[in-house]
Amino acid sequence: MTSRYIAAIDQGTTSTRCIVFDDTGQVVALDQREHRQIYPRPGWVEHDAAEIWHNVQAVTRAALDAAGLSRADLAAIGITNQRETTLLWDVATGEPVHNAIVWQDTRTDRIIRELAGDAGPDRFREASGLPLATYFAGPKIRWLLDERPELRARAEAGEVIFGTVDTWLIWRLTGRHATDVTNASRTMLMNLSTLDWDERLIDAFGVPRAMLPEILPSSYVYGEARGDFGGVPVASALGDQSAALFGQTCFDPGQAKCTYGTGSFLLLNTGTTPVRSERGLLTTVGYQIGDDRPVYALEGSIAVTGALVQWLRDNLGIISSAPEINDLAATVDDNGGCYFVPAFSGLFAPYWRTDARGVIAGLTGYVTKGHLARAALEATGWQVKDVADAMVAESDVNIAELRVDGGMTASDLLMQFQADVLDVPVVRPTIAETTALGAAYAAGLAVGIWPDLDTLRANWRVDAQWQSRMPAADRDRGHGLWRKAVDRSLGWLD
Numbered sequence: 001m002t003s004r005y006i007a008a009i010d011q012g013t014t015s016t017r018c019i020v021f022d023d024t025g026q027v028v029a030l031d032q033r034e035h036r037q038i039y040p041r042p043g044w045v046e047h048d049a050a051e052i053w054h055n056v057q058a059v060t061r062a063a064l065d066a067a068g069l070s071r072a073d074l075a076a077i078g079i080t081n082q083r084e085t086t087l088l089w090d091v092a093t094g095e096p097v098h099n100a101i102v103w104q105d106t107r108t109d110r111i112i113r114e115l116a117g118d119a120g121p122d123r124f125r126e127a128s129g130l131p132l133a134t135y136f137a138g139p140k141i142r143w144l145l146d147e148r149p150e151l152r153a154r155a156e157a158g159e160v161i162f163g164t165v166d167t168w169l170i171w172r173l174t175g176r177h178a179t180d181v182t183n184a185s186r187t188m189l190m191n192l193s194t195l196d197w198d199e200r201l202i203d204a205f206g207v208p209r210a211m212l213p214e215i216l217p218s219s220y221v222y223g224e225a226r227g228d229f230g231g232v233p234v235a236s237a238l239g240d241q242s243a244a245l246f247g248q249t250c251f252d253p254g255q256a257k258c259t260y261g262t263g264s265f266l267l268l269n270t271g272t273t274p275v276r277s278e279r280g281l282l283t284t285v286g287y288q289i290g291d292d293r294p295v296y297a298l299e300g301s302i303a304v305t306g307a308l309v310q311w312l313r314d315n316l317g318i319i320s321s322a323p324e325i326n327d328l329a330a331t332v333d334d335n336g337g338c339y340f341v342p343a344f345s346g347l348f349a350p351y352w353r354t355d356a357r358g359v360i361a362g363l364t365g366y367v368t369k370g371h372l373a374r375a376a377l378e379a380t381g382w383q384v385k386d387v388a389d390a391m392v393a394e395s396d397v398n399i400a401e402l403r404v405d406g407g408m409t410a411s412d413l414l415m416q417f418q419a420d421v422l423d424v425p426v427v428r429p430t431i432a433e434t435t436a437l438g439a440a441y442a443a444g445l446a447v448g449i450w451p452d453l454d455t456l457r458a459n460w461r462v463d464a465q466w467q468s469r470m471p472a473a474d475r476d477r478g479h480g481l482w483r484k485a486v487d488r489s490l491g492w493l494d
């Protein structure tokens with residue numbers, strides 16, 4: 001029997017999933033495991049890279065078992081991952097030399113301020129497409145090598161090497177030290193035009209070239225897996241937001257998707273030319289298929305969306321599960337004049353303000369927990385509107401519809417509000433696991449399961465859609481109040 005299944009590994013911030021897809025793109029089996037979030041100090045977030053590798057193997061075995069399949073049934077393994085999270089490990093032993101520093105971690109704040117100096121946060125934007133921010137991998141490598149000087153000499157000798165999570169998994173699976181171009185575009189060390197490490201950038205961050213992986217396309221056979229999955233080609237790697245763009249089949253310039261999870265990420269396909277942002281968006285690589293020219297995207301990254309729902313559950317206890325926020329919000333007709341800016345770790349796009357902190361504005365004696373629940377859901381809608389507005393202004397593209405995925409799209413109230421404030425249709429596809437699907441599609445293309453992008457496009461189907469029904473005057477008034485609340489959150493830290 002020919003191998004017609006693909007195992008997509010989705011290594012996310014809070015959990016690791018393996019989803020097995022068949023050659024029609026349908027989900028056959030899924031397994032998922034959470035891993036520890038390590039908070040050594042306020043603002044610091046780490047993961048144990050060894051635990052992540054252990055979980056990747058465990059969920060892949062379990063998903064195959066659940067599907068009643070063996071490795072011989074797999075045509076390919078695809079990888080998608082949380083981006084920017086930074087790992088260093090010892091080539092000889094394969095052991096991590098430090099916990100992984102997670103994308104949300106803000107410990108590099110001082111390094112960022114020093115590097116920005118008089119030139120400001122856009123010092124490296126032309127080459128990298130990114131503003132100087134704690135978010136990206138380059139500053140995290142710098143911090144690790146400054147903190148542990150003994151590692152620098154070993155990194156210069158290529159004995160200690162760097163990778164984002166894709167690289168770590170490709171290395172563990174195949175032995176090759178490689179990354180894909182979408183992940184590399186989040187390091188702040190890659191030149192967006194040459195798609196290679198940029199000497200000026202790696203010098204500025206003090207990163208030895210010997211520790212960096214080779215940069216390869218997203219849909220590409222990286223090598224054959226060894227060990228438990230021996231012989232199966234590892235045939236894709238994409239950062240999770242790029243994978244979702246791919247899984248949503250946003251292959252044409254002007255197509256956009258937003259993934260609503262812990263944070264939310266709106267990506268707009270801008271075609272084969274990178275569009276540099278002057279409005280706080282990121283220029284990133286959407287995907288690259290084999291030797292084709294890469295497809296670029298503009299991205300609006302929002303740090304806290306679903307995480308606010310979790311905060312209402314875990315820290316305030318006003319709901320006992322995330323879906324319950326919708327029942328609570330439905331007890332009231334509107335937000336009661338209340339606006340919630342969840343700037344828990346500053347504000348990401350389009351503001352990039354590390355000095356912001358959360359505020360609830362407009363509180364009166366009238367406000368109930370129902371209003372707070374509604375304001376929390378609306379906060380996601382407004383944050384996405386802010387990045388969508390910046391995108392339209394930046395690229396002259398009118399977003400005709402927004403394709404959505406992720407855990408928060410289960411909220412009908414949020415999806416309706418999103419369509420209302422964006423004034424464009426919001427559309428959710430039948431396969432909700434878009435991120436894993438994107439990794440499976442990219443792997444399947446590389447090994448010939450699917451012949452071309454048109455075949456994948458034809459596979460995309462609408463599950464639900466929401467049309468705008470909010471009067472323009474209400475939208476404008478609400479947006480004005482939201483922006484006032486955002487102003488209140490800025491400059492809280494000195």
Ligand SMILES: Nc1ncnc2c1ncn2[C@@H]1O[C@H](COP(=O)(O)OP(=O)(O)O)[C@@H](O)[C@H]1O
Binds near residue numbers: 263
């Ligand atoms: N029905 C719901 N309504 C609103 N938010 C939800 C709902 N279900 C889950 N969430 C939120 O969605 C997030 C989980 O989505 P998911 O796509 O699994 O995120 P991630 O991949 O970032 O872990 C959580 O932050 C949770 O609070």
Ligand SMILES: O=P(O)(O)OC[C@H](O)CO
Binds near residue numbers: 241263
């Ligand atoms: O793991 P997720 O889904 O929270 O995504 C994290 C992003 O890739 C961070 O840039």
